[in-house]
Amino acid sequence: MWDIVLQRKKEISLSRQLFYAMKKLILDGKITAGEALPSSRWLAEDLSISRSTVCEAYDMLITEGFIVSRQGAPTRVKDGLYLDQSHTKAISHEAEQSAQTFAADFKTGQPDVSCFPRYLWNQLMYKACEKLQDRDLGYFGTAGYEPLREEISQWLFRERGISALPQDIFITTGATQALNLLVQMLSKKGQPFGVEDPCHLGILEILKNGELPFMAVAVDENGIKAEQLKNQCLSAVYVTPAHQFPFGGILPAERRATLIRLARKQEFYIIEDDYDSEFRYVGAPVTPLYSMDCERVLYVGTFSKTMYPALRVGFVVLPPPLQAKWLYLRKYLDVQNPIIEQAALAEFMRQRKLDKYVQQVRRMYGEKRRVLTESILQCFGNDVRLLGDESGLHFVLQIPGLYFADNFIAESQSHGIRVYPIEHYCVTKGSHTDKLMLGYGHLHVDKIHESVLGLYNFITKNYIK
């Protein structure tokens, strides 16, 4: 009668298969409106299946409103169900982009997780799973897991010298989420966000996606030129004072004080993104701007670099006046973080394993930095300058006289080299054309020299006349 093929597979019952097949025939117009269906007995015989199977399929069609059944009358197909299926094109899938591998890869923001204490962490994850109460598995709180907020508070005091109460700390799924919510929360109609120039692309994309205005403030080797914010009506200002991204400067105390004075007077908030200040190789750690004013500075931290990126845990420290709005927005953004990672991380921190691990990787990154620096001087000679190399997982290589613009990215990649010019991060183009940014967190120490050599050869061949 109809073209129905049923398979005696295990996972989908025959009745459902029949239901799907008939539904498709109706939508395709092969069984038309008003048409009477055969009796269940007849169809069962025709398909060599049991009558109850057919009845089940008919019941499903009735439930979903494809057919109507009235006592004493044959079951009929309802009106208005035909959908032109020619419309549904065969969906084509582009071949998955094959992930290019690079002979020299200086991408930034890629931590090395090879010496992360996996065994210990796995144990803590398991214990966290075991220990959680049933209520912890429910919707337990948009602010975050209490013990983790407590541990972060203590850790901020130990590692950063700032006093933030646990109830002012709000867990996020990373710095990016924190920035998104802060931008949404702080935006005032028509008032731009102050950003650094050059700037972290994440915040720029967030502002662009939200169609929000921004004011790019020039950065020099020390960081943002804070006095340029004077007399501006701003929604908020985004800064990276501990290690300016991408330049690497530490914002000096007097600019910090200026920034805070302006924030108080002009009533804007300062978003402090502390993305990698754990990794400082020269001198003592830098204290956050937050320590100078905990009412105007919103401190954003992340564990993507100190733990591992796929953990997805970060946090923001907020003053009480902003907290209710934050919780409201987070609730309707994605409700809360998953619980297990939070519980395991709290225990990892309580046992001081994070402190220990950070010390350990700091030494590892320090060694990579040393090898990279030496290798650069060896290849490029003494004419080049390194900027912002005192901390973090990247620094800037300045080669006076050369010109690197956005097209450098594609050109170098076609030669198997991944490296970004500072111009890529500039809002106002043209001021930093002799600078490249070298990320080294993920590099294998034995391959650094080879990578630098690859970069050097590429540049000599293509950029030095």
Next chain:
Amino acid sequence: MWDIVLQRKKEISLSRQLFYAMKKLILDGKITAGEALPSSRWLAEDLSISRSTVCEAYDMLITEGFIVSRQGAPTRVKDGLYLDQSHTKAISHEAEQSAQTFAADFKTGQPDVSCFPRYLWNQLMYKACEKLQDRDLGYFGTAGYEPLREEISQWLFRERGISALPQDIFITTGATQALNLLVQMLSKKGQPFGVEDPCHLGILEILKNGELPFMAVAVDENGIKAEQLKNQCLSAVYVTPAHQFPFGGILPAERRATLIRLARKQEFYIIEDDYDSEFRYVGAPVTPLYSMDCERVLYVGTFSKTMYPALRVGFVVLPPPLQAKWLYLRKYLDVQNPIIEQAALAEFMRQRKLDKYVQQVRRMYGEKRRVLTESILQCFGNDVRLLGDESGLHFVLQIPGLYFADNFIAESQSHGIRVYPIEHYCVTKGSHTDKLMLGYGHLHVDKIHESVLGLYNFITKNYIK
């Protein structure tokens, strides 16, 4: 000299304590601009600490730009650092809201996790931790963990009868995140989103937060009156066809076909939120709207009800033309999901444990539903009606002649009863004033009758004259 108290604590070195103390004195104006600091030898003696400790603290102050040191001249405090500290008010914290407990709690959307196979799940989490490669801990992909996308594809086919390719499935941290991103992605300037009325509050809040216009389309017992969308210029339409929230109707096939015809003609996308159709107690599962058009329908699913809410895993099925934009927006929203839960869930599904667990809890919820229904009829008699009780974790209780508006929420809560009137979910008020919504997923079966009795007594005393 200055009022500096150092403690020989373990966790913060003396040099850092000294640095913090001096920094505070400078910011407070107690050490003023241009003032010469004592020699390190002198200060060390004064504080009874080693000279190297003082030198370290001075170095930190130099690094952060609080003081300058020139050879042959005393170290001096820089200009412009004084910040008025009277400005910083003591931050008051409101007492944490004590979570009220209710004698009768009919809150919706609360699954019962008491029989979730915790032991098995913990084992899978641990194995997932062990099995992951180092590269899985990095930024591994915004689309989601491949094996999980594969398992969801198969599960959708087994459980929902829809064919979705793994590469069209995008993992999210729950349905709320999916709705947020879809709204951001689909919004067209000035064109409203179609929503059901009454409607799920999540989508309404998302639209309100984004200051996006919406058009509320009336819903009857069967679901959205699709023909009202005719000739409207829409950004997209949000529907809950499997179990209309809050009403509970199953959208009939002809309205489904109408909706899809309009979506094709008027070129809008349909967001299908399938939030609880796993739990169907009467007849067969309902197939998603997605099965009728995989180009116009964007299917949103979640594991918050079938697993547990704090898992934070959901997904959306997207046609290829929307995928690049989705990945871009997700990258700048929160990058990706955490990895471990994705890996463990993939294995849980591969072993068919999800299928088994859903069957098991469906029986449990079915029993709760039976007891609740009987109890209601016993207390309220035969004049009341139950709507949308064939599936899900809630249904509607209609008591003809009574009037429940938004103020009912506060009144009932002050009597220890949590129950929401349908009016609470209505955009256009006044049409559903005789209906209450009863969530029962989380209720203990032995306490259901008591809860219903509490509700009945409250209503008889306060609402029946």
